[in-house]
Every structure is written in C-alpha cells, then in structure tokens.
Amino acid sequence: MATPTPLLSLNAAESAGSYESGVKLDRFSYDDAVVRKFVLATVLWGVVGMLVGVIIALQLAAPYFNFGHTPFGEYLSYGRLRPLHTNAVIFAFAGNALFGAIYYSTPRLLKTPMFSRLLSNIHFWGWQAIIVSAALTLPLGITQGKEYAELEWPIDIAVVLIWVVFALNFFGTLATRRERHLYVAVWFYIATVIAIAVLYIFNNIVMPAGWLKSYSIYAGSQDAFMQWWYGHNAVAFFLTTPFLGLMYYFLPKAADRPVFSYRLSIVHFWSLVFIYIWAGPHHLHYTSVPEWASTLGMLFSVMLWMPSWGGMLNGLLTLRGAWHRVAADPILKFYVVAVTFYGMSTFEGPLLSVKSVNALSHYTDWTIAHVHAGALGWVGFMSFGMAYWLAPRLFQTGTIAKPNWVGLHFWLGTIGMLLYIIPIYAAGLTQGLMWRAFNAEGFLQFPDFIETVTILIPMYWFRVLGGGIYLVGAILCFVNILLTWARRPKVYDVPVFEAAPLAKGYRAHPIPGSSLPKGIVLDVAHKLDVFGQLNWHRKWEGLPLLFTIFVVIGVVSASLFEIIPLFTRTSDIVRIKTVTPYSPLELTGREIYIAEGCANCHSQMIRPMRAETDRYGEYSKPGEAVYDHPFLFGSRRVGPDLARVGKKIPSALWHLRHLNLPTDTSPGSIMPSYPHLVDKAMDWSRITANVNAMVALGVDYDEATVRDAERLAKEQAKKIADQVVAEAGPNGMEDKQVVALIAYLMRLGTDLDKPVDVAPAVAGTDMGEPIARHDGANLSPSGSQHVGGE
Amino acid sequence: MANTSSVTSATSHASSSGPAGEAKILDHNYDGIREYDNPMPFWWSALFWGSFIFSVPYYIYYHVGVGPTLNDNLEAEVGEFVEAQAAALGDLKPDAKTILSLVQNDPKLKTGASVMFRSNCATCHGPEGGGRTGPNLADDSYINVKQPEDFFKVIRDGVSGKGMPDWGKRFSEPQLVLLASYAASLRGTNPAEAKEAQGTVLPQWSVPASAPADPANAPAPSGTSKPDGT
Secondary structure, eight states: OOSSSOEEEOOOOOTTBOOOSSOOOEEEOOOHHHHHHHHHHHHHHHHHHHHHHHHHHHHHHOGGGGOTTSTTHHHHSHHHHHHHHHHIIIIIIIHHHHHHHHHHHHHHHHTSOOSOHHHHHHHHHHHHHHHHHHHHHTTTTOOOSSTTOOSOHHHHHHHHHHHHHHHHHHHHHHHTOSSSSOOHHHHHHHHHHHHHHHHHHHHOOEEESSTTOEEESSOHHHHHHHHHHHHHHHHHHHTTHHHHHHHHHHHHHHHTOOBSBHHHHHHHHHHHHHHHGGGGGGGGTTSSSOHHHHHHHHHHHHHHHHHHHHHHHHHHHHTTTOHHHHTTOHHHHHHHHHHHHHHHHHHHHHHHHSHHHHHHHTBSHHHHHHHHIIIIIIIIHHHHHHHHHHHHHHTTOSSOSOHHHHHHHHHHHHHHHHHHHHHHHHHHHHHHHHHTOBOTTSSBSOOSTTHHHHTTHHHHHHHHHHHHHHHHHHHHHHHHHHHHHHTOOSSOOOOEEEEOOOOTTOOBOOOOOOOSOTTTSOHHHHHHHHHHHTTTHHHHHTOHHHHHHHHHHHHHHHHHHHHHHHHHOGGGSOOOTTOOOOOHHHHHHHHHHHHTTGGGTOOOOOOSSHHHHHHHOSOOOGGGGTTOSSOOOOSBOSSOOOTTHHHHOOOHHHHHHHHHOHHHHSTTOOOOOOHHHHHSBOOTHHHHHHHHHHHHTTOOOOHHHHHTHHHHHHHHHHHHHHHHHHTTOOSOOTTBHHHHHHHHHHHTTOGGGSOTTTSOOOTTOOOOOOOOOOSSTTOSTTOOOOOOOO | OTTTTOOOOOOOSSOEEOTTSOOEEOSOOBTTBOBBBOOOOHHHHHHHHHHHHHHHHHHHHHHTSSOOOHHHHHHHHHHHHHHHHHHHHOOOOSSHHHHHHHHHHOHHHHHHHHHHIIIIIHHHHOTTSOOSSSOOSSSSEESSOSSHHHHHHHHHHOBTTTTBOOOTTTSOHHHHHHHHHHHHHTTTOOOSSOOOOOSEEOOOOOOOTTSOOOGGGSOOSSOSSOTTOO
C-alpha cells in the first residue's frame, strides 16, 4: 500500500520437478490499469443492461411502455429492446467481468504481466466500441435475427478481430509465463477463448444484403441447429467456463482456503469441455430439427449434470473451515449464493432438457426464470463479488468506500432475484399447463391464446418489482465502486515482483505407476489404474499448447459429430413440392419481421403434440423452412405461434389494424403497436438487394423473378392494398412498409395446402409424398397417413 | 497488500493434512491458492458414470431399435381422439336439416363447437360472433350466406380476397358441419359489442324444435349460391 514499489519475490522452486539453481530472477509488474477499466465497465454496463431489462419487463406488464404511438416508439418496442437487454448483460456486463477476471488473475497465476499492454488496451477499447455500436444498431432494428447473435456482419467482424487480439494477448501470456503449471482457472480461460472463437465464427457466416443487413447462409432446421449449437454454448463458454475460472481464483482468495479437490477439477473440467458442445439441440426438442439430434442434446445435457456440479462442489466445499467467515463477509455471501444458484441452474438445465419436461416448459416463462436464476444468481453475483473484492485492491484504498452497502446490496440482490424468479416460474407453469389443458370433451380448455397471457400480468408486475430491486442493488454497487475510485491515490503504486523464468531443460517427475499387484492383473488394468490416478494430468498442465490442442479437439470433434450428419443426411429434411421461395415482397416483409424482433415473442414452429395441432394446425415440417434464411422458429411464445397464421388469417385488413394497434383486433393484447409501418414508405431498393442475397445463397428463383423483382413486388403490394380496400379498409397502402409485412404474414404456413399443379416447378425437389396431417383434416380413424419419417 | 504479499514458500513435496482428517494438500501454489487432493464423492462418481450408462441404451432404443418417434406418439394420441370424436359426432351431413337440428339440439356438441369457434373464428368474428374485421354473425344480415348450408361452404372454401380462410383442409366434414351449425346458432344473439349489419337481411331459419328441418330451408337443388360470394 504505502510502501513504495515493494519488491516481492514470487520465486518458488519448481518443486514438482528438477530445478537448476543460480538462475537470475526476472523483475516485472502487473498491468492493473486495464483491469480497473474492465471492472468499471462491468458495473457501468451492468446497470445499463439491467435497466433495459426492467424496462422490457415493464413493457410486458404494461404495453403502454412500448411507447408505440410516440415518435420514438419505433426504437423502443419490446422486439427491439429485448436483444439490447440480452446483448448488454451478456456481452457488456458479463463480458467485461470475465475479461477483468482474466486480466487480473492470469498474470498472477502465471507470474508474468499480460503479454502486451497495447493488445490489452485494444481489447478493452475495441470491446467497448462494439458494445456502443450494438446499443446503437439494435434499437434501430439492425439485426441478424438470431438470439444473442443479433449483431450485424460489420460488428461481427469487429468482434472476431478483437477476439483474435484477446487470444494473442492471452496465449502470449501463457507462452511467457514463469509458473510451469497452469492452474485450473487458466484451463477454463483457455476453453473460453477457443470455444467462443469457433462458435461465434461459424454461427455468424452470413450473406450481406447491404452494409447493415445480412442473411444466414444456413436455412431452416440447419440454421436452427447452428444457432442453438452457438446459443447453448455461449451460455457454456461465455457465462459458465470463464466464471468457473473466476470462481477458482477469487473464491479461494476471498475465503483464504485451499480448493477442495484437484482431481475433481480435472474430471469436471474435461467432461464439461467434451460434453457441453453436444447439448445444443435440447433447445430444439419437438421442432423440425431431426429427432436424433434432439435426443443427443437431451442425453448429453443429462451427462452434464455431474460435471457442472463438480464446479459447485469445488466451490462450496472449498469453504469448509471458513463458514464462520461467510456470516461476516458479504463478498463470501455473494459467492456462496452464486455457487448455489449455479448448482440449481445446472440441475434444472438437464431437467428441462428431458423431452417430456421440455414439452411443458418450452416457449414458456419457465425458460426465462431458469435463465435468470443462472444470470442473476451465478453470473451476476460472481461478478459483483469479484468487483467488491477487487475494488479496494485495484484502487489501492484498503477498503471499499461504503462497506455497509455491500451487505445491503447482497440482500437487495437476493430478495430481488427471488421476487423475480418465483413468480416467473409460476407464470411459466401456468401458461404451459393452460396451453395443453383439454376439457372433458377433449377440446382445448383455453382456446383463446390471450387468456393464457392476461392471466400472467400480475406475475409480470412481480417481475418488475423483483428486477427493479435487483437493479437498485446493482446501482449501489456502481456508486460504491465509483466512490472507491474517487479515493484512489494520486499515483498508483506499482509493485515490482521477481520470479525465476521457467527453467530450461525442465523434466517433469515421472508419473507414479500403478499400485496394483504385478503379475496377477492384466497390463491394461495397470494402465487404467494409472489413468484413474490422474497424475498424468500434471504433465499436461505444463504444456499449454498440447492442453489447448486437446480443448480444440473436444470442442471441434463434438461439433462435427452433429454438424456433419445434419448437413449431409438429406433424409432428415424432406423437400416438399409445394413449398416455394418467398416472393420478393414477402422476402422484404420477412426483413421487417426480423428488424422488428417479432421472433422474440412469436414462434414459427408447431410441435407434434395434439395441444398444438389443435390450436395452430398441422405441425411444422422440416421441408417448410428450407428457404428460411435465417430460421425464425423462435424460443418463447409471449404471443401465439405464427407458423400457419397465413392459413388462419388471410385478411389483409385484420393484419393492418392489428399491426397498427393490436388491441383494436385483439382486446387484452400486450403486443407493441407499429403505426410507423403504416406511415412509412417502402424502400423498394431493398427488394432487389434481398432477392440477390437469396440467389447468392442458392435459393432457386427463376430468372424472371430475379429480373423483375421490384415490379413483381409492387404488383403484389397493389393486390394486398386492393384487398385492404375490398375489406372496407383505408386506401393507399400499396407503398407502405406494412404491406410487405402483411404479404409475409399471409404467406406463412400456406404452402402445405397449395395444390401441387399451382406451385411453380422448383429445381431439385424430389419429393411429392402426401403430408400426414394431425390437425383434424382427416378426421376419421383411418384418416392420417404416415409420411415415413425415421 | 494481502494478495500481492502472499509470497510462495516452496512446501515440501510431501503433503500436509487439512482439518478434520482432510485428504492431503498438494504442493501446488498459485498466487497463494493451494489445492487439496480429495477424492470425488462417491455419489458424484456414481451419477457421473450412471448418466453415461443410461444414455447408450436410451439412444439405441429410440434411434436404432423399436422406440416410438415423436410422430408415432402424436399419431397414437390423435388417433385416440379422432376415434372418440368421430363416434361422438357421427356422420354429419352438410345439409340444412343437420345444421339446423344441431343448433337446436346438442349442447354437448356445441361445447366443442364453441371451443373451435373461439380458437379459430373469434379472432375476426369476435368471441361472441358480433364481428370485428370479419362480419357480424349475430344479427340477421349475411353477406355470403343465403341458406344454412352456405355456412358449411363458406367455412370449408373461404372467401378469397375478403379475409375468410378455407378451413376444408384443417377440419373434417363433420367438424365443419358442427362449426356451420354453431355459426348459424349465433343468429339473433346480438351481443353487446357488435359490428354494424352488412349484406342482406335474411328471413329466419325456420325449423320446428327437436324436429327435422323445415323443407323450406332444405338444401336448394343446385348452386343457387356460391360460397365465395359471387
């Protein structure tokens, strides 16, 4: 603290191996400046992201707060702000927290400063620029339309570049380390750097259709698979592994206790790396993603249960002998609750992955409650705990500015979290059970979707309250950190450390042999015994390159085991003759649907269950989504499924009035209103840009459509505008944006019923089998036909 | 400071013991963080390996063996319901007599019809049939209906370009008859929030209670009206 540049020796003998004596010690200092920046950014973006969360919670409770009929309503609707919330809390709050943790702990664990101060600063400022560009583009409706992968392609490129900077900096640090062996926290950081790079790049391969618009190169079920391979593993490798690394550093530090079990660290780390990747398809149960993939997703999720709990055990049991301190130290309280919530979430995750549970929970608020138990409890509390522990050290104040506020924040956070998740669990169960309830005669008990929404409103108000309390806690943290920062010394003290460089010619201790009796048991048993002792792992820990290669193998091989069959087994995605590409106008309507974030609340995926086929019609087939770049299956039904809305509501006037003011056609609706779509003129130049992008992706439009796209679009727009008039609606809709969206909505789900001879011939279709129906059309005992699936 | 001054002193290679019979502590030391070498708890290992052992036969049963697909499950579920429904509905014919007699007679079937109406028709016609973007079905004026069996035709084929869907692919004939009957039954109920009258006023359907339909309203011999309203 006050001592000027203390010289601290970190020189430990390489006790696990041979050591040459008489080596000159290196002197070095850590770059805490960049960690200070990351920590300040964490608490700042935390407040911003959580504030947006409270706003969108309010919008669901009281749709007035979408500000639909104000001039800025366009930018503030739920569909635009929800991605802002998720991106802000994941990439800005959690992102800065994990970078701060990595930049603080990695140098200390490896006895070397980060590889390059310049790269550290490029990383920090580049990441903040990405966050700001996300905050600007998402409310403008500039989005790729895939969850947590909304950012458009120029920002994606920036993300990848910054990630490369981060990776260079991180692996450079590993290469220049003065500690032979990598600690478990660093293993988790390696997994994070590698896996996020792979996931982010391969889910974001897109075809640009202008500077601020692009379309996924994958379509339909394949795109859905790629998205949830990414989405699930963003949770795994952005919100789990780095935070486990964070836990392995900061929890034993704060508790001043040794880690419970080294061998548990080994087993749970490698099992997480090898198993997590497989589990993505559990987000797509009962959808048109092939059933084998869905089953793998479920089974690997079940297998993930214990590997995840390994982390929880190591966290909680490390506190053995320190529990008396938990009562007194609010930072430890944050960690204990965080690890407990980690354990609860990672039990609930496998549970929700079981297909029959998922049948009830999917598309409901249950998922939202699950996510927030993990996000508020695990990620949030780990980050806050870390920020409080770091602040006095980083700002060299000795103590936090307001020690009492830390405990207050802990209780506000805990109570807020419970007030959030408990009502939302109730909301999820309520809605899920209402959707599937049949009356005594075998008909849907709640046929009107809106009944299943309005009943949730009181619970949504509880969420506003709980989320608001949690936000107040976050604000307290922000202010407390700022006040601590304000007390910083004029000049930061930069301690100089000294440690020996890694010895050349180091030889690891030989791996102890098996203690099994020789001669009696087989040689293979000896080998298994040696393997089971895990002593070999110590050698790996000294070989970062080899270690990283094994992580890459774990991540990539698991990915390929699912991706290769998914993209090569044509039998999984049977083409349907009557399914044709979207018309140029419908395509641009789809662009609007994506920009407005409709998919945040509306699924387009009817599951093969009678409760769904009764309500929405025949279940969705893989062949119906083959032109969906990107897929829009959705993950939550705040509103009803729209997969067949074109069949149910072919009324242009209905859609016009509904989009302009949803309560006009649907009393009780909590959907935002979209009057700007009715007022704003179509940008006809989008038509050709969109069609060209689809052609580049291999969508089989005929030449005439490509050539005359704009004219065809105008003709269809006129037809729909005429229908509005014919239905006694207003004049002059033919050049408004809404007409494109209406065209798209009226098209949805209609292809299946088109007579085959009407559909234009499409090259490459090889399938004309009848589609089995389960929605009552063939309501006779012998009515349904097999389509011959699995 | 506490964290930075935690200078490593090389411990002996041997382990030292933790509190209360703790397993050995390893000679690892990372910025002051030490590690025990505790074994995994037995229940943890059992569940860990158990989940693998569970998974293999599960996958084989459903994807190599004879386990039912999701589609099989749905067919079984729907099939059961279909049989029950078909038995309950019987063979309903799309004629005025059947349509009007159902209006009068069958409260149990009407429960089902009202569910179908609320889930599929109420969006445009209102929950009580008073009309929203779709026409009012609860007054005496009709646009595309001249006779009771026209309800069936309009519901089955839709009204192209006017917003009325064709439900013929979605529902079976007996279900369509039931819906037609329900729509016909709404006449004259005049709910609170009703749309203005559209089309022409039709004379009352006349059927004696619990009796066959009045011959006057029996199906016309041939195409006197078309479902698309032309």
